[in-house]
Amino acid sequence: MAIDLRSDTVTRPTDEMRRAMAAAQVGDDVYGEDMTINELEEKGAALMGKEAGLFVTSGTMGNLLSVLTVCQRGDEIIMEEQMHMFWYEVAGI
Structure with missing residues (x-):
């Protein structure tokens, strides 16, 4: 299976991807409650040697x-x- 990263609309998710999405922790990132976004921002900041990171879409x-x-x-x-x-x-x- 090829994964096309040009856009989120061109790759059809597999059953495994759908299960992962259904099982993912969710929360409101505006209120700092999305654990996935929080972890991504923290890892990005650590990788770049910065005190904080900001995920943009x-x-x-x-x-x-x-x-x-x-x-x-x-x-x-x-x-x-x-x-x-x-x-x-x-x-x-």
């Missing part, structure tokens, strides 16, 4: 958070002419 969201961290409303940013954020994320802002 897409590269687009991560790029936008990065821009918003360093820019204020009305600021402009300079991008390299082939920058992914410009061509594929509507300039990311």
Whole structure:
């Protein structure tokens, strides 16, 4: 079986995957109650030597958070002419 990682919509889950999803611990990540997300953020932070990690659902969201961290409303940013954020994320802002 091939697992296509381009999107969460292109690989059909196997029965084993469905069982794993049904048995997974769940919780609300907004309130810090999703143990899977908490563990992922902790492992990511440890791997990068940081005090905390933040899981985001897409590269687009991560790029936008990065821009918003360093820019204020009305600021402009300079991008390299082939920058992914410009061509594929509507300039990311």
